[in-house]
Amino acid sequence: xxxxxxxxxxxxxxxxxxxxxxxxxxxxxxxxxxxxxxxxxxxxxxxxxxxxxxxxxxxxxxxxxxxxxxxxxxxxxxxxxxxxxxxxxxxxxxxxxxxxxxxxxxxxxx
Amino acid sequence: xxxxxxxxxxxxxxxxxxxxxxxxxxxxxxxxxxxxxxxxxxxxxxxxxxxxxxxxxxxxxxxxxxxxxxxxxxxxxxxxxxxxxxxxxxxxxxxxxxxxxxxxxxxxxxxxxxxxx
Numbered sequence: 034x035x036x037x038x039x040x041x042x043x044x045x046x047x048x049x050x051x052x053x054x055x056x057x058x059x060x061x062x063x064x065x066x067x068x069x070x071x072x073x074x075x076x077x078x079x080x081x082x083x084x085x086x087x088x089x090x091x092x093x094x095x096x097x098x099x100x101x102x103x104x105x106x107x108x109x110x111x112x113x114x115x116x117x118x119x120x121x122x123x124x125x126x127x128x129x130x131x132x133x134x135x136x137x138x139x140x141x142x143x
Numbered sequence: 144x145x146x147x148x149x150x151x152x153x154x155x156x157x158x159x160x161x162x163x164x165x166x167x168x169x170x171x172x173x174x175x176x177x178x179x180x181x182x183x184x185x186x187x188x189x190x191x192x193x194x195x196x197x198x199x200x201x202x203x204x205x206x207x208x209x210x211x212x213x214x215x216x217x218x219x220x221x222x223x224x225x226x227x228x229x230x231x232x233x234x235x236x237x238x239x240x241x242x243x244x245x246x247x248x249x250x251x252x253x254x255x256x257x258x259x260x
Contacts, residue, residue, distance in 0.1 A: 076251040129239055129247050130199050133186040
């Protein structure tokens, strides 16, 4: 199975700062890339998806994709304590199979 | 309305028992999945069905048997439960993306926490 790598963290940022979450993947054939947020004891919920190289913005969230470097990132602007969660990077392989990274724990301190 | 639902939410059972988890989606999606999230929070796919047909079957013990009676339901039956089966099991669904657009985003159910004693 191909791999998706994330720094497990925890990543600590002060309230109002920019949080930067990074992910690398090994399968060059991957076409779809996702960021999910998972609060403790809850199910993963979709934050953003991105298919093309470049940036994609949605509110305070920006996803960045660089297929040549096999790198995906998520920026969270104006971080809030409610953003504290585990962020899961996921990449699709054959058959729409999602391969998840181990997740990065984000802590936003007020 | 809940998009992807699972029952039960919690399941505590003894080693050696057989148990089932049910999943239903009302999103009209054509593909459903089962994932296992272990104690280290690593989420890994087990199975997926597209229009009732098995399309992904990862290296999972054959004690685990998925069943899809229709494309809105995907159940997971587990025989002879072992301690290592303790985990949270998530069901998910998606609509396979076509060249005309759409997204293959997967939407997750609330999870079933299985504890084997």
